[in-house]
Structure formats: structure tokens, C-alpha cells
Amino acid sequence: MSSTSLLPIRFEDFQKAVADLGLEKFRARQVWDWLFGKLVFEFEAMTNLPAAARERLREAFPRILPEGYEIQRGADGTAKLALPLADGARVEAVSLPDDDALTFCLSSQQGCPVGCTFCRTGSLGFHRNLTVEEIAVQLMVLVKVLHAKPTNIVFMGMGEPFLNRPAVFGAIDLFTDPKQLGLATRRITISTAGVVEGIAELAKRPGEVNLAISLHTADDDARSLLVPLNRRYPLARLRQAVVDYLARTNRRVSFEVTLLRGVNDRLSDALNLVRFCEGLLCHVNIVRFNPFPSCSYRPSPEPAEKEFRKVLKKAGIPVTVRRSRGADILAACGQLAGR
Ligand code: SF4
Secondary structure, X not given: OOOOOOOOOOHHHHHHHHHHOOOOOHHHHXXXXXXXXXXXXXXXXXXXXXXXXXXXXXXXXXXXXOOOOEEEEOOOOOEEEEEEOOOOOEEEEEEEEEOOEEEEEOOOEEEOOOOOXXXXXXXXXXXXXXXXXXXXXXXXXXXXXXXXXXXXXXXXXXXXXXXXXXXXXXXXXXXXXXXXXXXXXXXXXXXXOOOHHHHHHHHHOOOOOEEEEEOOOOOHHHHHHHOHHHHOOOHHHHXXXXXXXXXXXXOOEEEEEEEEOOOOOOXXXXXXXXXXXXXXXXXXXXXXXXXXXXXXXXXXXXXXXXHHHHHHHHOOOOEEEEOOOOHHHOOOOOOOOOO
């Protein structure tokens, strides 16, 4: 089953396809309005197109989106999509409704080469990078199933987005294109384990895409164990990349910290983090650890987490706790596996 959208995902390509079918140019715009405006994904229902045009389109594109995907729904409203790719692998994406917001968490790779030791995706190895189409189709299928457009997109699903920059930036260009979703760049967040070249490239791009860094600890030895990429981009190099990013963008950076019992949740860890954050326009996001089968880490107990936050707050560092969502369907942070 192909995961590629069966329609060309770029408007210009679709316009060309429409012309090749001998249809008037404006028919492409009409179809796009149905897809991205009314969220209708069947040609039959596109009633302002003549029956003959609908028939031609249906013949040329028997399916608008791929089939064979699965949706699991969690008790808290989270929905997890498992999407088969053309080569038989699967990627997962998650939808997180919250009051008046709807966030889609998308994957950028099948598996992940970074191999963070507390992450289920990382424990399963790396298969390959996704294409722009394979990223975009995750969003389109979620839009179709939920009949709703996202208000926010986060690249926090499977994979390290900055190790697949051309496709991730290409997908962002699509999502922010006024002819498609027209999402504001500030509604999009890229979460990286600390690929400094990606941080530099993001800083140079137009728009206001948010940057989140999975820091977890400000101790090099501990971080190298948790996030093996730290050996390639140690903390001093990563911090310098953040300094350069801030000098160029003046946009606040989020540091994600998954607190693990007895690993990175002690007073000394909090003080290390305070030193790392000193002088940076940043905010710390404490992420509750979501255990998965075969993992020996445990979440930090609540009193330890509270103390940790207290130290940061006392030092004047803004800190929030990210609520865990979708853990009952293995859709929470670090739980995606494509299986
Ligand atoms: S936490 Fe992110 S970067 Fe680390 S292994 Fe998991 S998916 Fe990859």
C-alpha cells in the first residue's frame, strides 16, 4: 500500500495534472478548495464540478489518499495514526486535541538513528528518511479522519527532524503555503536532539518556526548515555549553536527535559541545568517519562519533580510541565514505534 498521496501534493503539480486531463485550469483550484477548505476527500462530493470532470479525476486518481491505515483512539481524545509506507514499513503520527487547539505530532523518519536510550522509537533502530509527501500525507489522513485542520504542528514523532532537513523544511513550506493549509510558521515546532547544523539552518530560514531541544540533562557524561548524539554535538557546541540562533532570531528556545528517577532528577542536575540556561532566552519544559515495554527507566517521583522545578523557578527560568497524552495507546512522547 502506497503512503504517497495519490494526488500530487503540490498545487502547481496538480494544476499541471488537471491540464493534462484536458480540464479547465480553474478546476484545480475548485478541488483544492474542497480538500483544504471544506475537508472533503471524495470527488463525488465536489458538487460544483461537472459530473464529467469528476469522472475524469476519479479515473486519473482512484484514491485521493492512501488506504490501509489504522487509527487508535486514547481515553483522553488522543488519536494515533499508523500509516503503511510503500516499502511495507509504517510511520505513526498523533493528534492531540486540547480545548481550542488541535496539535498534530508528525514523524520525519521511519525509526530513528539517534537511539536515545529512554525512547521506544530509538530502541527499534533506523529504517530511512521520509519524503515530503510521506510527511504531508500523515497530516492529510489525520485531517480526513478527524475532519479538522490542525492549529499546531510539532515534529516530535518518530525520527530526528534535523537529520532529514530537506523533507522537513519542504513539508513546512507546504503546510504554510496559503494555497494549502496556510498555517502560520509560529504554529510549527521542530524538536531536535541537538543537531547543530539544523539549528543554524532553521535560524536562517524565513518565518518563525519554533525550536525545541531535547536536552534532558546539562551533564555531558549523563547526556551521552541518554542521547548518544551528544558525543557528536557535546553540550558546549550545542549551547553555542543556541547562542548563535538567539542572536539571529531572538526567538525563545524550549529545552525539553524528561525527568528519570535517579538519573537526571537530582538537585545537582537542576543546578547544572540552571547554569546551562543562564543568559539564554529559554524556557524549560518538563516532560513526564512514558515507560514502554523492555525499558528499565522509571519516571521521576512527583516530589523530586517538584523540587527540580522549584530550583529552576528560583533561578528565574520559566518552567512548565507537559501533560502526558495518549500513553494508553502508546502514543505519548517517546512511545511511537511504527508497529
Ligand atoms: S527521542 Fe527523538 S531523537 Fe531520540 S531516539 Fe526518540 S525519536 Fe529519536
